[in-house]
Amino acid sequence: EKGGHEYFMLKEIEEQPDALANTLRGHFRSGRVVLDEQRLSEQDLRDVDKVFVVACGSAYHSGLVAKYAIEHWCRLPVEVELASEFRYRDPVLDRDTLVVAVSQSGETADTLEAVRHAREQKARVLAVCNTNGAQIPRESDAVLYTHAGPEIGVASTKAFLAQIAANYLVGLALAQARGTKYPDEVAREFAELEAMPSAVHKALSTMEYVRELARRMADSKAVLFLGRHVGFPVALEGALKLKELAYMHAEGFAAGELKHGPIALIEQGLPVVVVMPSPKGRAVLHAKLVSNISEIQARGARTIVVAEEGDERVRPFADELIEVPAVPTLLQPLVSTVPLQVLAAEIAKSRGYDVDKPRNLAKSVTVE
Numbered sequence: 001e002k003g004g005h006e007y008f009m010l011k012e013i014e015e016q017p018d019a020l021a022n023t024l025r026g027h028f029r030s031g032r033v034v035l036d037e038q039r040l041s042e043q044d045l046r047d048v049d050k051v052f053v054v055a056c057g058s059a060y061h062s063g064l065v066a067k068y069a070i071e072h073w074c075r076l077p078v079e080v081e082l083a084s085e086f087r088y089r090d091p092v093l094d095r096d097t098l099v100v101a102v103s104q105s106g107e108t109a110d111t112l113e114a115v116r117h118a119r120e121q122k123a124r125v126l127a128v129c130n131t132n133g134a135q136i137p138r139e140s141d142a143v144l145y146t147h148a149g150p151e152i153g154v155a156s157t158k159a160f161l162a163q164i165a166a167n168y169l170v171g172l173a174l175a176q177a178r179g180t181k182y183p184d185e186v187a188r189e190f191a192e193l194e195a196m197p198s199a200v201h202k203a204l205s206t207m208e209y210v211r212e213l214a215r216r217m218a219d220s221k222a223v224l225f226l227g228r229h230v231g232f233p234v235a236l237e238g239a240l241k242l243k244e245l246a247y248m249h250a251e252g253f254a255a256g257e258l259k260h261g262p263i264a265l266i267e268q269g270l271p272v273v274v275v276m277p278s279p280k281g282r283a284v285l286h287a288k289l290v291s292n293i294s295e296i297q298a299r300g301a302r303t304i305v306v307a308e309e310g311d312e313r314v315r316p317f318a319d320e321l322i323e324v325p326a327v328p329t330l331l332q333p334l335v336s337t338v339p340l341q342v343l344a345a346e347i348a349k350s351r352g353y354d355v356d357k358p359r360n361l362a363k364s365v366t367v368e
């Protein structure tokens with residue numbers, strides 16, 4: 001069943017190129033992005049004046065990633081909300097608000113309640129879901145299935161990457177309907193997405209090095225994760241994986257916040273994972289991150305750097321360097337998340353824990 005793998009999560013990590021290809025398949029036809037499982041018309045999409053993404057856990061992180069893309073492509077305000085907070089506030093919604101409810105299982109109670117709350121306020125709800133016929137898509141106006149295949153490991157991997165891709169399809173469909181991107185630009189963005197399965201496949205070649213690194217990190221007490229721009233949600237996701245699986249204290253921070261508090265945590269030998277932006281695509285942010293790394297290294301941290309291959313400027317500051325393929329900035333989370341998944345799973349394994357069934361957690365959280 002595990003296809004010769006030691007645990008399901010490893011199998012699912014390796015399935016990510018296929019999962020992504022399946023999520024994208026059939027969604028570009030006759031020069032247009034099509035969300036064909038949905039019942040929202042082109043006019044409905046044109047009328048949208050605000051987007052909320054509501055979700056929990058990793059699905060929430062996929063929404064944080066999508067915010068960068070949707071705001072950039074569509075010039076629409078995008079709020080990303082933890083489903084459990086959203087419904088207990090008084091969010092400002094109306095019929096021109098698009099609520100994107102992201103859920104692998106489609107059964108998460110908090111997300112379902114958020115969907116119900118949004119529909120009561122007359123907002124339109126689009127579910128991004130991996131499970132056919134689940135409750136959240138049933139109660140939504142429309143659904144976009146991720147088609148990542150069943151995910152058995154409690155820690156989300158291939159469903160998370162598929163959620164990012166699906167959220168991007170929503171963003172491209174909105175940009176297309178609103179005319180904020182020309183058809184040839186939409187086509188180019190889609191083609192770049194279509195190149196991602198092979199980039200993720202290349203990112204998987206970091207696996208052996210990361211497994212060996214994980215064994216050396218297994219005794220750490222805590223790990224910090226830093227990132228900026230789309231690397232920030234990746235840092236949050238890396239930290240969540242490590243908490244869930246290895247039961248280690250792990251925190252993700254926006255690197256720009258370092259001086260506003262977290263730098264006080266840096267001490268001799270503390271592992272800090274840094275998700276680097278591209279030196280070409282985001283030169284200014286890249287330089288800022290290099291300076292952050294040199295500061296934390298000077299204070300004794302052990303730097304574990306996920307960077308674009310050939311990034312020579314960061315190399316002198318990286319105690320450990322994990323190189324991922326160069327891809328367009330907005331697509332970086334799809335490659336930089338991969339080694340962080342492997343890191344968490346292998347640290348957990350080295351500590352003797354059940355990677356697929358971490359303590360206290362359920363695959364779908366059907367109570368609030």
Ligand code: M6R
Nearest residue numbers: 057058059103104105108155156
């Ligand atoms: O099924 P869902 O996508 O709604 O689940 C949301 C979270 O419970 C889920 O992503 C959880 O955080 C995972 N265990 C993360 O690895």
